[in-house]
Amino acid sequence: MSGNRGIRPHTDRFPGWLAGWMEAGGIPLWGAADLRGFSTPRDEAGEGFPFALAWAVPMDPRIMAGLRNGPTEAYADEYSRVNALINRQAEALATEIQCRGYRARPLAASDRTDSVGIRGDFPHKTAATRAGLGWVGRHCQLVTRPFGPWVRLGTVFTDLRLSCGPPVERHFCGRCRLCVEACPAGALTGNPWTPGLPREAILDAGACDRWKKEHYFQYHGGYNCGICSAACPYGLRLLKRE
Secondary structure, eight states: OOGGGTOOOOGGGSOHHHHHHHHHTTOOEEEEEEOTTSOOOOOTTSOOOSEEEEEEEEOOHHHHHTTTTSOOHHHHHHHHHHHHHHHHHHHHHHHHHHHTTOOEEEEOTTOOSBTTTTBOSSOHHHHHHHTTSOEEOTTSSEEBTTTBTOEEEEEEEEOSOOOOOOOOOSOOOTTOOHHHHHOTTOOBOOOOOOTTOOGGGTBOHHHHHHHHHHHSOOBTTBOOOOHHHHTOHHHHHHHHHO
């Protein structure tokens, strides 16, 4: 896999059944991450996981491009649809891995287990960058070569030994600050991402969350924005290709 280019991995580096599973599921961008040295969620026996499978599901580009002035009901529907799809995929993949004699645990999409810190059990972006799918942009979202940041991420932890990475260890945003300038909450610092950089150095998650709750409608039980993502040139290239 040429992970730093953010393309589909060479399937001959993975078990045939896994490559076939991904292809049958229509998953266009995926890879494996070496998470040894990271604190992952644990299984029922209290053990962590050394590896993870990470993948990206693209969002509808026209809906994403329509977010420049704020969230829409169409975006909320698409966000909910893709998250539900990822959760089904993650559950099914974890079950498949377990049936083959290995441990596995899916990571829910957009599940905040820490409502104060606005965090989940583990960052999907960490697994994705370690798998070589892309880098974290100044908007604190994963940016992929094929789809820009217009994706949602899935992760399944496992002890199935996999050919991992290579991890992406730098950003490719150059001097672009369009997402920072577009953020109505002023929640983006503009700092470039490097592996291990705390989220707080890039994003004030509290300011982002407050702005959404104060200025936007609630759809499907949650608040969304997406303005920074809509401004990203890597996403807008999709419309040009179409």
